[in-house]
Amino acid sequence: MTVAENAIGYQEIPEADRKKAQTFFERGRAVAGTGNFEYAIEMFISGLELDPDSVDAHKELRDISLRRRAGGKKALGMFESMKLKRTGKDNKQNMLNAEKLLSYDPGNTEYMLLLVQNAHHSGFYDTVLWIGPILQKANSENPGGKPDFSKFIALKDIYKVMALEDGLPNALKSRLWKMASDACYAAALLRPEDMDLQSEMKNIGANQTMTAGKYDEGGSFRDSVRDMNKQTDLLQKDSGVTSQDYITRQIEEARQQYEADPQEPGKIMRYVEALTKAEKKESDQQAIQILQKAYAATKNFRFRHAEGRLKLAKLKREERSLRASLRKSPNDESLQQQYRVFLQYRLEEELNEYRLWAEHYPTDVSHRFEVAKRLFYLRRFAEAIPAFQQARSDPKYRFEAGTYLGQAFLQAEFVDEAIDTLKALIDGYELRGDDKSKEMYYWYGLANERKNDNATAIKAYSQIAQWDFTYRDVQERIKRLRQNSGSASHES
16 A cells, blocks of 8 residues: 555656656756756646656756746746636646746745645645745745745645645654644744644644654655555565555554553554554444543543544445445435435534534634534534634635635525625635636625626626636526516516
């Protein structure tokens, strides 16, 4: 089992694509040597389309961009920049667009932020490890004024999400927690009165300590995958040893270590992780019992949190199983009813878990946001509205939580409040034509349609159609509203 399989978000690049990319990188190096930096940038971007997580290529491209800027060359023109700033559904393309923008304007921290965010969304984690520290340094040394607090927070959140993924070697986990700690500290320097941030800094430091931490600054996800693959190959060559045999052996080794020192947190978690790799009900139940025992003895919420994550993972597996049954028998009314009941149960269980997590990790806004979403899906709009209002105060969730808030107002029949909320979001959102802006405009159109302001609704739907003609049902809505408007004018 590789890091790529364990670390859910990480994307490993096939060896064949890496080799193809080298042709573009070599050509880029050659033309950069002649001073043709623009063509060199194009070559490197083309190579990164094939091997987007090649840190060496990213570094070379940045060196070319810095040499180009030192020669007095300017950034891209306004129209080409606007074109590249538009984000779509393809996170990898968004990342490459941001890198091209950065190549022509290497000091621009907004482009760095877009690059690191889309690299993370795409699963190109080595790229995150490369550009993240560059962004942090550039933001800290901002020559134009005060560092941007939100950029430090964005980096901290990305590193935390990556560090919490299952299956990472401790060296990488420790490195990520260290980077999260550095970003959190930089943010805390800007807001020393923020007690929540101070508390989160302590929590991050504790997590770094728990990963038993010596970390290698030169380590990478790609190296870890390669090392893990070598270990798997050796196991397969070992006569009679299967993947299941290997998991069984891991469980036994972890059990022995746990029983020798059942109070040591690291050994408890290693045993739990080994049990869950078996992906069997009895192993999962045993892991839950171990966590419950550890939590009862220590009151360390880390163990209760891990138990909750196991429960939610189990619910996801059960839903996948039900969906598979429905695909085989789509007209089975009994299965349909069972699925509806299960969805309700799953949402309520998730709501209870996220509420508990939010109570114990008050600085982690992601848990409060998940609470708000579950309340929305359960149609408990009166409770969801204040929860979304609280979540949108965090810059990371401002627009997503705000869009949900507008929907919740609309579903609760507060139409004017929905319109005002969504209009303010649209006015404050800088990007145009990406998924978030389309969602905002769509619900803004629905809210105005509900208020019988068909002209404003048509304008909102028309804007979406100009960005994406196939988006949801905007074609039908525009036609119907225009037809109704025409009929009304004819009658008058």
